[in-house]
Amino acid sequence: MANVLVVDDEDAVCEALKRRLQREGYSVTTASSAEEACNIIRSRPEGFDIVVTDMSMEQPDSGLEVLSAAMRRDLFTEVIVLTAYGNVANAVESMRRGAFDYLEKNVPGVDTYEVLVMKVAQAMERRRDAIQTVRRLEQQAGRMPT
Amino acid sequence: MPPLPFSPKPSHSQRYNAAVVKDESQSEVGCPIEVFLKELNQLFTDALHPGEDLSFLQRLLDFAMEAVGGDRAFLALVEERTGELVVVCTAGLGWTPETARLRLSLAQESARGITGHVALTATPYRTGDVSQDPYYVAYFRDVRSEIAVPIRGASGQATGVINVESAVQDRFTELHVHRLVALAHAAASALRIRGFRARESALIEIGNNLITSLDIESLMAKVLNVAAEMLRFEDCTVFLLDEVSERLVLAASRGILASRLGEAPYRLGEGITGWVAQHGVGVRLERPQLDPRWRGLCVEFPQEEISALLAVPIMGRDRVLGVMRVVRRTSPHAWFSNAFSEGEERILTSIGRQVGAAIENIRSRERLLRAERMAAWGELSARAAHMIGNRTFALKGDLNEMQYLLEQKPCEEIRDEIRELAASMARGIGRLEEILREFRDFVVATSITLASCDINEVVSDVVAETFPKRSGIALTLDLQPDLPALRCDAMKLKRAFAEIVENAVSFQPHGGSLLVRSRLVPKDEQLRHNLSQARDYVQVEFRDTGPGVATNEKERIFQPFHTTRAKGMGLGLSIVKGIVEAHNGCVREVGTPGEGAWFTVFLPLADSDSTS
Numbered sequence: 102m103a104n105v106l107v108v109d110d111e112d113a114v115c116e117a118l119k120r121r122l123q124r125e126g127y128s129v130t131t132a133s134s135a136e137e138a139c140n141i142i143r144s145r146p147e148g149f150d151i152v153v154t155d156m157s158m159e160q161p162d163s164g165l166e167v168l169s170a171a172m173r174r175d176l177f178t179e180v181i182v183l184t185a186y187g188n189v190a191n192a193v194e195s196m197r198r199g200a201f202d203y204l205e206k207n208v209p210g211v212d213t214y215e216v217l218v219m220k221v222a223q224a225m226e227r228r229r230d231a232i233q234t235v236r237r238l239e240q241q242a243g244r245m246p247t
Numbered sequence: 248m249p250p251l252p253f254s255p256k257p258s259h260s261q262r263y264n265a266a267v268v269k270d271e272s273q274s275e276v277g278c279p280i281e282v283f284l285k286e287l288n289q290l291f292t293d294a295l296h297p298g299e300d301l302s303f304l305q306r307l308l309d310f311a312m313e314a315v316g317g318d319r320a321f322l323a324l325v326e327e328r329t330g331e332l333v334v335v336c337t338a339g340l341g342w343t344p345e346t347a348r349l350r351l352s353l354a355q356e357s358a359r360g361i362t363g364h365v366a367l368t369a370t371p372y373r374t375g376d377v378s379q380d381p382y383y384v385a386y387f388r389d390v391r392s393e394i395a396v397p398i399r400g401a402s403g404q405a406t407g408v409i410n411v412e413s414a415v416q417d418r419f420t421e422l423h424v425h426r427l428v429a430l431a432h433a434a435a436s437a438l439r440i441r442g443f444r445a446r447e448s449a450l451i452e453i454g455n456n457l458i459t460s461l462d463i464e465s466l467m468a469k470v471l472n473v474a475a476e477m478l479r480f481e482d483c484t485v486f487l488l489d490e491v492s493e494r495l496v497l498a499a500s501r502g503i504l505a506s507r508l509g510e511a512p513y514r515l516g517e518g519i520t521g522w523v524a525q526h527g528v529g530v531r532l533e534r535p536q537l538d539p540r541w542r543g544l545c546v547e548f549p550q551e552e553i554s555a556l557l558a559v560p561i562m563g564r565d566r567v568l569g570v571m572r573v574v575r576r577t578s579p580h581a582w583f584s585n586a587f588s589e590g591e592e593r594i595l596t597s598i599g600r601q602v603g604a605a606i607e608n609i610r611s612r613e614r615l616l617r618a619e620r621m622a623a624w625g626e627l628s629a630r631a632a633h634m635i636g637n638r639t640f641a642l643k644g645d646l647n648e649m650q651y652l653l654e655q656k657p658c659e660e661i662r663d664e665i666r667e668l669a670a671s672m673a674r675g676i677g678r679l680e681e682i683l684r685e686f687r688d689f690v691v692a693t694s695i696t697l698a699s700c701d702i703n704e705v706v707s708d709v710v711a712e713t714f715p716k717r718s719g720i721a722l723t724l725d726l727q728p729d730l731p732a733l734r735c736d737a738m739k740l741k742r743a744f745a746e747i748v749e750n751a752v753s754f755q756p757h758g759g760s761l762l763v764r765s766r767l768v769p770k771d772e773q774l775r776h777n778l779s780q781a782r783d784y785v786q787v788e789f790r791d792t793g794p795g796v797a798t799n800e801k802e803r804i805f806q807p808f809h810t811t812r813a814k815g816m817g818l819g820l821s822i823v824k825g826i827v828e829a830h831n832g833c834v835r836e837v838g839t840p841g842e843g844a845w846f847t848v849f850l851p852l853a854d855s856d857s858t859s
Contacts, residue, residue, distance in 0.1 A: 114640055207636040
């Protein structure tokens, strides 16, 4: 079962995301600030498979903090950044730093929750691919004469 | 030569008694020439510092009587308002309290007398036998000879008369007239200097008075009072230039036009008033109706009754802000010129400049307040969008879940879950509404409508409405009775005070106390609180025993988006600040960190002259 960390300073948002992702079969942990999220990421024995984080929390770019903490813990953790009318500059910056994707919370006519569930599934696929690729490379490296 | 029983300074007058020539022969009547010249010189020197009372004129009159050897004398001044000659100083025998305050109407030919004749012609007059004189009107039975000389003002018109009489026929010669004319010059100098001094100090006082005005409305009320003090006029009207529409808006008037305030009768350049606004130059006219620029669009009384008009620009630093206009009615005293003088134009111009400075002062303070809030606007919009977006997103999640449940399971099974979701959505909507309320309150905090109200009533209402009925917080109200009425927006002040009370309650969840106090700030404390000395302040304090505010937070708590509570957008205290500052007051937090918060609000009382 894949592990997902949901980070948002709005408790109601955390709850809604948790409920929706649990329905898809994910194991969901929530944090209500970037600081709390970073602490959880660092203190867990294993990295999260997926981190879904809001961009603007304590700071307008708090999401970047969560992103870098997650990737330091596990390079293959896939991070999806959520923005609520947040500025695009921060979203682009998060992509540049290796986020899987970013998602606007409020797009008229779009069920963002459905889109998010899809993105999380895609991200899981990429993470599995990446990990498999690394394993293959490691195996090949192991077979290679030293 | 009789003694001088009515002289206010007998010792001074007696100085000359020894020198007075007792000889009754005409040519040697009066003091010796060297005594005359010495005292004349002294009088001219002293005329530079005439003082505010009549002592200088009295001294001059005492000497005038001696200088020409008369036995009764008086000095009368023209009163422009009534068109009368008013006796202000007397010397010699026979004066009663009534005659010493005589007023001669210049309009009535039969009662004018020699003095009135001199006032109108502004030329000296001498008669050796009043019984044969066509102008003479008897006030004293024993008079035979008389000299009257005018005291001339800047324009050459008589502003007063010096009159010396004698019981002896043909007492005075032309030489005596010359002596009195010289003394009248000294009197004229003293009067003019006294006038300048009075105007100067009045203008300084006006400047100080105007610059402390907090809003255009109270400024205008002061302007009219000031102009009335400085100039004689039938009506004074102030127009302010609206730069967008390029029209002159009626801003203040003493007379009938006061009922038309807010109207914009003149376009820039239209009529004499519009011309003054366009060119930034004053206009001084007699019979202004004859001027080609005259339009008569907005006049104080029927056109034909206006005899003189004076209009000056209200100048800002680099442009005309408006026009001040004064008018005189055609005088019933036909002899009396109703034209405005150059000096009066200078006075009004000077007032216009000070009013301009005061207006710019008020406007720049308003601009500063607006700019501060505008700066917050950008961030406000971004934050509001973010928060509304976030909450909507959460609501959408709840709604999705509800739809999912309804599709997947039978209603009876999901009743509790649905109920929970509905409660969550209600909370979400409540928070959205909170944001909207803060947003609205922040935006409208500075637009206030003033009305006179009782500040204690406002405070009591707020406490009654906001303070929870049951709480562990001990409330003490200490309201100073009989506080002066305050011009304020009661609704807005309630919103501000309610925010502070709500804070005190929410920061003391386990009980504590709240002291609410109102009082008039004593004058000697104003300096300590950094308040303007020019007005009085009411102080409202809220003191609780919660955690208080850290020293480095004391300023920041009033900034927008500062919050330690999850509720709303953190605009609460910035709204309080906006409302209080819109009242030209200030709010501070002065408590000791750890011992509780202590908010103190200072609100200025209206100027005493505009409260009525």
